[in-house]
Amino acid sequence: MNIIIADHYDNLCEVSADIVKKCVRTQESAVLGLATGSTPIGLYKKLILDYQSGDVDFSNVTTFNLDEYVGLSRSHPESYNKFMNDHFFQHVNIHPDNIHIPQGDHPKLEAECKQYEDLIRYAGGIDLQILGIGSNGHIGFNEPGSDPEARTRVVRLSESTIEANARFFGDTALVPRLAISMGIKTIMEFSKHIVLLANGEEKADAIQQMAEGPVTPDMPASILQTHHNVTVIVDKKAGQKLKNQSLYRTS
Numbered sequence: 001m002n003i004i005i006a007d008h009y010d011n012l013c014e015v016s017a018d019i020v021k022k023c024v025r026t027q028e029s030a031v032l033g034l035a036t037g038s039t040p041i042g043l044y045k046k047l048i049l050d051y052q053s054g055d056v057d058f059s060n061v062t063t064f065n066l067d068e069y070v071g072l073s074r075s076h077p078e079s080y081n082k083f084m085n086d087h088f089f090q091h092v093n094i095h096p097d098n099i100h101i102p103q104g105d106h107p108k109l110e111a112e113c114k115q116y117e118d119l120i121r122y123a124g125g126i127d128l129q130i131l132g133i134g135s136n137g138h139i140g141f142n143e144p145g146s147d148p149e150a151r152t153r154v155v156r157l158s159e160s161t162i163e164a165n166a167r168f169f170g171d172t173a174l175v176p177r178l179a180i181s182m183g184i185k186t187i188m189e190f191s192k193h194i195v196l197l198a199n200g201e202e203k204a205d206a207i208q209q210m211a212e213g214p215v216t217p218d219m220p221a222s223i224l225q226t227h228h229n230v231t232v233i234v235d236k237k238a239g240q241k242l243k244n245q246s247l248y249r250t251s
């Protein structure tokens with residue numbers, strides 16, 4: 001696990017955007033795994049600016065998002081479909097046919113999960129997977145206790161995630177209780193390179209345990225210690241509880 005402690009959030013976004021651009025430029029038709037949440041918004045902003053200045057071309061890129069709430073239509077203001085359109089897709093030249101986000105209002109959710117998994121496999125896996133991390137250590141919506149062998153499936157959100165996401169819905173009662181999420185096995189097996197981003201002190205405990213604690217389903221992100229190609233990029237606040245600071249690169 002390669003850990004980079006960025007000076008501040010802008011710096012984290014620049015470093016992660018450079019990794020994405022390198023992947024898109026060097027792969028003939030790159031497959032990106034994308035994440036929602038407040039953390040990657042600055043990364044997407046940077047990529048949009050770089051696209052507008054002609055620095056990167058997404059025309060041959062395929063994307064797969066990690067997750068989506070069950071029961072929300074694609075146009076629901078809090079759906080991850082809408083989030084991705086607003087924050088990234090509508091501003092760059094990724095072909096709409098190449099964009100994949102689980103369909104949370106699909107009438108047959110199990111079939112949708114299986115098809116999603118198959119689509120990633122047919123695409124040849126994911127060249128670069130962007131991840132955020134929950135304060136509880138979740139990746140995607142793989143909450144503490146998730147089976148490390150799990151594939152894309154319907155999951156139940158933990159109480160802490162429901163609370164954390166209530167800020168977007170205005171009321172805890174309005175947060176969907178279920179989601180479709182790529183499984184831990186999906187992420188681990190299909191991703192050739194994983195970049196996990198975290199900023200802010202509310203992520204500091206999760207980052208320390210993820211990187212330096214035991215590998216356990218109680219801290220789902222800790223399994224990344226066993227992946228062959230992981231880059232963690234944190235700002236100083238999210239990295240402040242890492243014990244072996246001297247081992248980590250700064251930028």
Ligand code: PGA
Pocket residue numbers: 036037038039040132133134135138139140
């Ligand atoms: P955040 O969410 O970027 O909004 O903190 C991250 C996550 O829950 O994975």
